[in-house]
Amino acid sequence: MTDAEVHAPLPSSLPRPEGEFERLVETWRTPTGWRFMTSVNNTSIGLLYIGTALLFFVLAGILGLLMRAQLAVPDNTLLSPGTYNQIFTMHGTVMMFLFAIPVVEAIAVYLLPNMLGARDLPFPRLSAYAYWAYAFGGLAFFCTLFFGLAPDGGWFMYPPLTGEKYSPGLNADFWLLGIGFIEISAIAGAIELIVGILFTRAPGMTLRRMPIYAWAMLVVGVMIVFAFPAVIAGTALLELERAFDWPFFIQERGGDPILWQHLFWFFGHPEVYIIFLPAAGMVSMMIPTIAGTPLVGQRAVVVALVGVGFFSFGLWAHHMFTAGLGVLEMSFISAASMAVAIPTGIQVFAWIATLWNGRVKMSPPTMFLLGFMFIFVLGGLTGVMVAVIPFDWQVHDTYFIVAHLHYVLIGGMVFPVFAAMYYWTPLINGNRLSETLSRWVFWLMFGGFNLAFFPMHITGLQGMPRRVYTYDANLGWNLLNMLSTIGAFIFASGVVLFFVDLVRTLRRPEKEVGNPWNAPTLEWLTSESYGNRSIPRVTSVNPLWEQPTLSEEVDRGQHYLPNTATGLRETIATSPVNAEPRYLMILPGDSWLPVIAALGTAGFFLLLTVKMILLAWIFGFMAVAGTLGWLWQSDRKPSIDEARVSDDLVLPVNARGTASQSWWGTMIMLIVDASIFASFGFTYIHVSMRLQVCPPPGAALPALPWQFASGGLLLASSALMLLAVRGLGKRRLPWLVLAALGCAAASFMLDLRGHQFAGLEPTASAWGAAIATLLGYQGLHIVLLAIAGPYLCLRAWRGHLGERSRATLDNVALIWHYTTLQGIAGMVLVHILPLLME
Structure with a gap:
């Protein structure tokens, strides 16, 4: 930021409108009793x-x-x-x-x-x-x-x-x-x-x-x-x-x-x-x-x-x-x-x-x-x-x-x-x-x-x-x-x-927090559920030491977002390097759905351990339903396009594409995904390098025609998803998504058939098991697409996809293209490594 921006006057020194603070408190109120969960x-x-x-x-x-x-x-x-x-x-x-x-x-x-x-x-x-x-x-x-x-x-x-x-x-x-x-x-x-x-x-x-x-x-x-x-x-x-x-x-x-x-x-x-x-x-x-x-x-x-x-x-x-x-x-x-x-x-x-x-x-x-x-x-x-x-x-x-x-x-x-x-x-x-x-x-x-x-x-x-x-x-x-x-x-x-x-x-009676240690950082401004009365503008490393009036200014609502502009929970999204205000981020409210999804996840894994398969899948369905439910609620069209967050600053409400927090969350999740795949790839490389001959005697790789056909279908699937993203707002979007899902599923079936014809038995050797793991991990992603695709179509049919509510479409497209890249990478790894070891 420039010196002019750093030393700019405060966003507002005017009295705040009547009832503004009460609405902010009510929006962020924490449930009590059993609803605290x-x-x-x-x-x-x-x-x-x-x-x-x-x-x-x-x-x-x-x-x-x-x-x-x-x-x-x-x-x-x-x-x-x-x-x-x-x-x-x-x-x-x-x-x-x-x-x-x-x-x-x-x-x-x-x-x-x-x-x-x-x-x-x-x-x-x-x-x-x-x-x-x-x-x-x-x-x-x-x-x-x-x-x-x-x-x-x-x-x-x-x-x-x-x-x-x-x-x-x-x-x-x-x-x-x-x-x-x-x-x-x-x-x-x-x-x-x-x-x-x-x-x-x-x-x-x-x-x-x-x-x-x-x-x-x-x-x-x-x-x-x-x-x-x-x-x-x-x-x-x-x-x-x-x-x-x-x-x-x-x-x-x-x-x-x-x-x-x-x-x-x-x-x-x-x-x-x-x-x-x-x-x-x-x-x-x-x-x-x-x-x-x-x-x-x-x-x-x-x-x-x-x-x-x-x-x-x-x-x-x-x-x-x-x-x-x-x-x-x-x-x-x-x-x-x-x-x-x-x-x-x-x-x-x-x-x-x-x-x-x-x-x-x-x-x-x-x-x-x-x-x-x-x-x-x-x-x-x-x-x-x-x-x-x-x-x-x-x-x-x-x-x-x-x-x-x-x-x-x-x-x-x-x-x-x-x-x-x-x-x-x-x-x-x-x-x-x-x-x-x-x-x-x-x-x-x-x-x-x-x-x-x-x-x-x-x-x-x-x-x-x-x-x-x-x-x-x-x-x-x-x-x-x-x-x-x-x-x-x-x-x-x-x-x-x-x-x-x-x-x-x-257990002692609650009292005002203050700043008992004379600390220099912002967490000592307040301890309320809504954070600060207004979001401060920071001009130094130690703001409470170097901006001595900051606490009073924030409590009077003189800085950013002293209210709830949409009636929902909000915060200001800023740029990652210079922290310049970019948009008003709408935050989801209290819900049972994360609790249900978490209980389903824990139950699924623990019940699988004790071999209660049917009950485990019931809990797994609960986890998926809870997760889809909270995603359905979170990706909704905002009530307004822009919001005034101070007397001299108006910001757009929510963002799309690479500016959106959900896009970056999905991207980081896919990096985790790729790291797991890389670990499976390392497993394949490690067991292959221990072999005197690769493939080992009695084993063979899937035939290339099966692999080429499978890879072509994956690329077609991604191409259809690109058309679906460009066709936002048109009636053909759900049908393009379903066609892309069909191509992805057909690709996996061809891949699976190619492995079966090659006679790869995962129980025969660690090498065969490593290849089966790569294939199985790709299959897991096809299952994910089989959940995400119909979910995306349902949102389109219900009219919940648009230029201002497109996070689901952008994020599903990211997952789709990653699945294509992963599938092709797995095929290349399986076929190229033995050639290098000859």
């Missing part, structure tokens, strides 16, 4: 999200205490070996998948809209769906412990031990299918956050002025989009092997157990930084406040965040040093493991410099932030140690790694989250947590943590392996294990005291 507002969903994630933190902590009680003394019989395996698997799984990732997304859903100056994120019902799918599925998954059905193969689920031969029960299936939809929930949250951060920032909040926390969540959202598809693909492959005997990981039939490690750790190591970066973003927000001075090197910190995200994708084989990789691969991973310490160190030095420049007040957040820096730096030092290959060979799968992991994750995420709870809890009801109790909480947690996990470095160096349920008394580990157990219970007592204080604080 229908709420989709970020404030309600964010609090539910945070509360549920903290519940899983407590449950996983209880499992950890059971493990430490078992290991307190040698030759203990408190837990049986099978029970211990289930408990340590669930401890790691719940902490990583049901607490660590959800809690960082939950805090972002709660904080980011107000921090960005927006009324809400662009897809409120998607946030609600992500939360309820996580809550329903996560609680059901945890309850498998009480029926002896909990997974017992470790949170990493390495084949072949988790294959049907060595794990014949349903335990592993609950992990594979349960984690699958939890990852879908995380991806839905990431799409919401990416589009929200890029397109709903307050006018004037350029990328340079965007809060560090928003930068952190933007990087994390992009990381989730590219990292999580690998584990979704991996869990799908292992479940296909267990359910249908497709031998992806069975070495005797051309499979490879190392394939699982590649897919899992391509997700698993970036996940460590997906957990850490939001915590680092929160630290970068809190430290300037407690020091009373701007963050030192803000631009360098932003570059460091991006650098950590970039390097994290080069670290997946960090966990595979002992898997037989070549010298070149190990050297590359070792270098990347050390390089990631550089951008991390930049952030740490920026925090120290900021504290040095300011006048630090020893408040509860301060204590937890200092504790975080101490613990995390120690964890980072041991991380550099295990990046050295010869040392890692010695300590791999010992308790040294357990200590390192907890120093990085608890120090790097849990302590910042507790600092954030003390810092941002006043936003809920205006009350702070007790400063007196906070000192007890901190020292119990800090002292207990170090007593619990520091001795594990020594037990690991002395040779104690991970994942053992007991040990012999003569090995010299007795005292160290007892100290670790005592420390774990001390740490837990601090957590219990924190929750007692939290419940007491939330």
Whole structure:
């Protein structure tokens, strides 16, 4: 933005019309009683999200205490070996998948809209769906412990031990299918956050002025989009092997157990930084406040965040040093493991410099932030140690790694989250947590943590392996294990005291929030369900410090959108770089439909696990119906074409094509889709390269005439969809869509027939199974088109498609063209790779 734009007069200094504020409040009113479940507002969903994630933190902590009680003394019989395996698997799984990732997304859903100056994120019902799918599925998954059905193969689920031969029960299936939809929930949250951060920032909040926390969540959202598809693909492959005997990981039939490690750790190591970066973003927000001075090197910190995200994708084989990789691969991973310490160190030095420049007040957040820096730096030092290959060979799968992991994750995420709870809890009801109790909480947690996990470095160096349920008394580990157990219970007592204080604080009478820490960022303007009374214009990095009258101006409605222009929930959509106002974004209201869709999704996966096929499909139909129902409601023609959002600014209502938030949400979803396909493609390449002859003896590729005919029909299908998009408003549109659907379906049938004539049996070899997976994934997209096509036709026949309500048409067309590209890419991959290997 130019200097003239930055220093322009305020949008309005005139008195606001009578009744305007009351209409705004009524539009954003949160349902009460049992209807609260229908709420989709970020404030309600964010609090539910945070509360549920903290519940899983407590449950996983209880499992950890059971493990430490078992290991307190040698030759203990408190837990049986099978029970211990289930408990340590669930401890790691719940902490990583049901607490660590959800809690960082939950805090972002709660904080980011107000921090960005927006009324809400662009897809409120998607946030609600992500939360309820996580809550329903996560609680059901945890309850498998009480029926002896909990997974017992470790949170990493390495084949072949988790294959049907060595794990014949349903335990592993609950992990594979349960984690699958939890990852879908995380991806839905990431799409919401990416589009929200890029397109709903307050006018004037350029990328340079965007809060560090928003930068952190933007990087994390992009990381989730590219990292999580690998584990979704991996869990799908292992479940296909267990359910249908497709031998992806069975070495005797051309499979490879190392394939699982590649897919899992391509997700698993970036996940460590997906957990850490939001915590680092929160630290970068809190430290300037407690020091009373701007963050030192803000631009360098932003570059460091991006650098950590970039390097994290080069670290997946960090966990595979002992898997037989070549010298070149190990050297590359070792270098990347050390390089990631550089951008991390930049952030740490920026925090120290900021504290040095300011006048630090020893408040509860301060204590937890200092504790975080101490613990995390120690964890980072041991991380550099295990990046050295010869040392890692010695300590791999010992308790040294357990200590390192907890120093990085608890120090790097849990302590910042507790600092954030003390810092941002006043936003809920205006009350702070007790400063007196906070000192007890901190020292119990800090002292207990170090007593619990520091001795594990020594037990690991002395040779104690991970994942053992007991040990012999003569090995010299007795005292160290007892100290670790005592420390774990001390740490837990601090957590219990924190929750007692939290419940007491939330039960106190509500009062005005204000700005108790004298913070510089916009979330302290208000904590109402509608966000701010008016959306502020931002002219600086620290607006509440550098624009001292901003709070009063916003409360008087002197900035943008002090009303509801259409009678619906709205926010201003801005350009992604300079945050210039582009259009008025209509947001969907409260509804049961996200709850129904989430319940259907969770029920479908969990019922498939217990082989209740008919009931599972009923729940699957419920999920599809709920999703289509909320999409039908969301894509509606606005009542007006333009809206006045201030005395001197009129904006169009909603947008179409590439300017629309729904187009970008669909595009990001397709990037996730392509990443899953790429993981299946990698599987095909990996098993092919293990063959001495490709195709293997007795196998053959589909004949080219079948492939050419199938590809031609796919291209014809996309061409028909192009005509349908251009024929918007004409009667022929539905018939063009149905013709395109017919071509797509015929293409898949030809492809399937070609595979059958080639005699490809997915149960015969991993190579055949990999090709069948590519074909099956294409078939899944044809099924999606078979749902989307008739839905689009129905909207056309009902008169709901037009130039001002065309999001459904544009988004379905995107999915259609992607399906064509994916189908052709799969054919090329299957036929070209064997030629290259000749």
